[in-house]
Amino acid sequence: MIQLLCRWKCPESVQKYAQVGANENVDWIARAHAVRFDAVRTNNMVALDNSEAYAQLDSNAFVRAHAVDRTVPSLSSRIRVQWGDEWFAGVVTSRRQGLNSAAAPATLHRVLYDATAHHRATACWHDLAEVNWRREAAP
Numbered sequence: 001m002i003q004l005l006c007r008w009k010c011p012e013s014v015q016k017y018a019q020v021g022a023n024e025n026v027d028w029i030a031r032a033h034a035v036r037f038d039a040v041r042t043n044n045m046v047a048l049d050n051s052e053a054y055a056q057l058d059s060n061a062f063v064r065a066h067a068v069d070r071t072v073p074s075l076s077s078r079i080r081v082q083w084g085d086e087w088f089a090g091v092v093t094s095r096r097q098g099l100n101s102a103a104a105p106a107t108l109h110r111v112l113y114d115a116t117a118h119h120r121a122t123a124c125w126h127d128l129a130e131v132n133w134r135r136e137a138a139p
Helices: 011-018 022-034 052-065
Strands: 078-083 086-099 105-113 122-126 133-135
Touching: 078 105, 086 122
Parallel strands: none
Antiparallel strands: 078 086, 078 133, 086 105, 105 122
16 A cells, blocks of 8 residues: 555565655655646657757758848738749738747738649748748839
8 A cells, every 4th residue: 555655666666765764755755846847748849959950940041141131021012932942923912920830929921822834823821930032023
């Protein structure tokens, strides 16, 4: 019964903890109750090493560093957004508050992309701070 109440996994742990005096046991329990912690699931933790995130950042650094105008486009503005190695043209139709790809609050812009020979016209929401984009030159 004592083993169950103390959550000791085996009878050997009873022998181990029986060597701890009552005062020391009370001290450790008081310390455990005083600890503050945040529960984090491992699938929500950020990467802490120089892994894929930095590789992607480095590959986009040149384009981002040389962007001419990063101000928020007005509604009805024509812009181009880079997907992979290709730029796609479209018009900004609306914006709203939402969550970006990192689940952080952000202003999202709806871009209605032009139809091309390989793609039909389609709309997509973007946090423009996360993608490479540029204003389309006036005709």
